[in-house]
Amino acid sequence: MxxxxxxxxxxxxxxxxxxxxxxxxxxxxxxxxxxxxxxxxxxxxxxxxxxxxxxxxxxxxxxxxxxxxxxxxxxxxxxxxxxxxxxxxxxxxxxxxxxxxxxxxxxxxxxxxxxxxxxxxxxxxxxxxxxxxxxxxxxxxxxxxxxxxxxxxxxxxxxxxxxxxxxxxxxxxxxxxxxxxxxxxxxxxxxxxxxxxxxxxxxASFDRPNIQYRIVPKREPKRQLLALLRDEHPGDAGIIYCLSRATVEKTAEFLVDNGIAALPYHAGLDAATRARHQQRFLREDGLVMVATIAFGMGIDKPDVRFVAHLDLPKSVEGYYQETGRAGRDGLPSTAWLAYGLTDVVQQRRLIDTSEGDLAHRRNLAAHLEAMLALCETVRCRRVQLLDYFGETATACGNCDTCLQPPESWDGTIAAQKLLSTVYRLDRERHQRFGTGHCVDILLGRATDKVQQHRHDSLTVFGIGTELSEAEWRGVVRQLLAEGLLAVEGDYGTLALTDTSAEVLGRRRTVMLRREPARTARPAKPRGAATMVAELAPAAAEVFERLRAWRAATAREQGVPAYVIFHDATLRQIASDAPSALADLARVSGVGEAKLAKYGEQVLAVLADGDANPHTA
Missing domain, CATH: 3.40.50.300 (P-loop containing nucleotide triphosphate hydrolases)
Structure with missing residues (x-):
């Protein structure tokens, strides 16, 4: 050899x-x-x-x-x-x-x-x-x-x-x-x-500089998702990951009801339906796939412009693998995750009830803690992500924490107030409650439930009015993320951990993340609309004609559009405007076989839109 x-x-x-x-x-x-x-x-x-x-x-x-x-x-x-x-x-x-x-x-x-x-x-x-x-x-x-x-x-x-x-x-x-x-x-x-x-x-480097990583507080996740698709990715292909089959179905239905072409994909669908939805996603432009993590491995579709998560991934590896399905062609793409307190509670509960021995549960917990650290970091998301894989990097200037840096603040006193509330409910009253009830006590809300249990008589009642309900939920989320608080049982009640005493005993400082204020400025489109806008007006019109020709050719042959040519290749053809086969052969992505098979058709589209046989 x-x-x-x-x-x-x-x-x-x-x-x-x-x-x-x-x-x-x-x-x-x-x-x-x-x-x-x-x-x-x-x-x-x-x-x-x-x-x-x-x-x-x-x-x-x-x-x-x-x-x-x-x-x-x-x-x-x-x-x-x-x-x-x-x-x-x-x-x-x-x-x-x-x-x-x-x-x-x-x-x-x-x-x-x-x-x-x-x-x-x-x-x-x-x-x-x-x-x-x-x-x-x-x-x-x-x-x-x-x-x-x-x-x-x-x-x-x-x-x-x-x-x-x-x-x-x-x-x-x-x-x-x-x-x-x-x-x-x-x-x-x-x-x-x-x-x-x-x-x-x-x-190789794990860095994907064309992907913009963003993690946002979960408020109304479906509405937040719809805004992302309408404002930044209109008409783009994308993947939305959900944890449960039910959420997949409801999200797909919600998007369709709001004018977004979306399909569900999960293990509860029969094999023929899954195969049909996958084939449509690969072959049609602008489809959105709403799926559990069962979907996506091996997907070669290069023009997926966004990957969104409506639930917290279980590990950084899973998150990286799934977000990596965006922007395979190297063009700008978005990795967007909506993350909230219920995600932490849910994932902790899944670990506690998972099959496997103690070592397995510890392994799952370590994966989750790394994922939570990525969500809660005040550092550049990309730096944090690459650090997990053993790679050093400098701030990217393109993720959410770079574009709108969050503040870190000394949340030790707030943590002590919250942990004291959990302590008094547990140790003094032998009762455990969820986040909402604990926050009501801290805010001094005399709800029926608070009065029923006489929790308005606790010394911690009303001592947390300096923070809003949303801010207190953020404190709970971050304490759970750091293992200073735990959730137990089917109802997600809060409980202290072995390390809670370090905070209550003033032996540990707790630094927390404060989300930046939401801005009113419109989001900049990052998908197909951006690619067209970046071309000169004449080239943009040619690019759209080439895409229409490619779509028709792909339908005729029963193959995905990217099998004909990638978007990046069509963009270069539209910009270079080759007038002969020899010129077209110099375009990246045009090899001998494709030149022989499609060259004359491409030149016809460039010469005259009416010469395209598919538009006749």
Missing amino acids: PSPTDQRPAALETLRRVFGYDAFRGFQQEVIAHLTAGGDALVLMPTGGGKSLCYQIPALLRDGVAVVVSPLIALMQDQVDALTAVGVRAGFLNSTLDLDARRAVERAFVAGDLDLLYLAPEALGTRGVQQLLDQGNISLFAIDEAHCVSQWGHDFRPDYLTLSVLHERWPGVPRIALTATATSATRAEISTRLQLTSARHFV
Whole structure:
């Protein structure tokens, strides 16, 4: 096998000819050279960073067929369509194929008539698939979404644990494991479970500078979400994550009622409905998917302009993975999260009632505490996020805490008042109550419930009038986040923790976050409207014509629009206005196959909108 250095000119030529790009990004070329030369690799690269090229180009350079382990059957067709569109011979084997189609793919694999074969991890554990692979010449194994091997991770897939069979049964075939999300501990777990302990590690920056991270206090979350979509992302594709199926359904219905094209996705829907909604999201422009975390892994849609969370994610890894589905094309995108006291109470309760031993619950609690720290930080969100993954950074100037810095204030006295209220209810009256009741006592509200229990006679009654109800709820939320307060039982009653005494005994200072005042200035659109506005008027009109042509072509072929061309490619075409195929070939994202297939049509759209056959 040629050395990595010998492979580099061939890799760059393949990148230009097949995929239409002039240069590699980051350490793509190093990974490709290492894998092409027969080395094993573990690659951590953010979503949209170009992980797939790290195995697709070696698949074209090495003898044989590359076998790709992909976690979602529903996406294999789109992955194969995208490769076929650039002239790569690709196929997949899964339960969606009828017998004749399956046998055709198997014959192509054995004959070496494929460059890449996609399989689900479940398939690799079957005797029939293993025997099939024994009959072919395998160039490499690529294990996508490798974090799924982490047993207590956010996307754990038991079938990934069986992938050690790749090394055991085909020890001479190089392997590459890829993921966008992994701490150093998760990387070690991936290496051990996949027997990649000798593999070379390639770790890119986790930074996604095109994503603006924003976490807002939850007031009326659906109304807040609607304002985000109308003011900043009108007509944009996006994903909204909710914790429960019921919230997914209600949110999707609310958006549709308010004129937003939205679809629900959760495990309670039948498989056919889920597949249909996923296909519509991938193939249609401007659709919003409202989903549980069951949706999104492996989604290659490049023009998702926003990812919103209406409930608190369970971990920073999960949050990063989910928000990373926005802006895969590198264009401006938004990661928006509405976060409130009920989220903390709910997540704490889920941990307390979760299956697993004490070590498992502690692990879940540690993940939640890191997520809460991200929500409550007064630092740059991006700095906090990257620090979690072991990466240092400077303030980004683009997240909410940079654009509108929150204040930190000494909340020790407020914390003592709140904790004293909980103490007196528990120790003096042998009673426990939720947040609302405790806040009523602090504000001196003689509600029926307060009077019924004679809590207006407590020494803490009315001692907290310096703060508003919303501010007191913020104190409760942050004390819960820091573990200075706990929630117990089905009714979310407040209780002291082992560390509460440090605050009550004046041995610990409590610094709290004060949210900046809401501004009345209108939000700046960040999605498709921004992209069009950034173009010259004539180019913007051409861009829209190109998008219309692309949409019609995609419908005819039954493929997602991005399989034809990405938005970034259409923007460059609209700006450069190439008048000949040779000029069009110089546009990023236009390789030989796409030039031959679509070049004349694109030039016709540029020359005259009426010459576009789809608008005739």
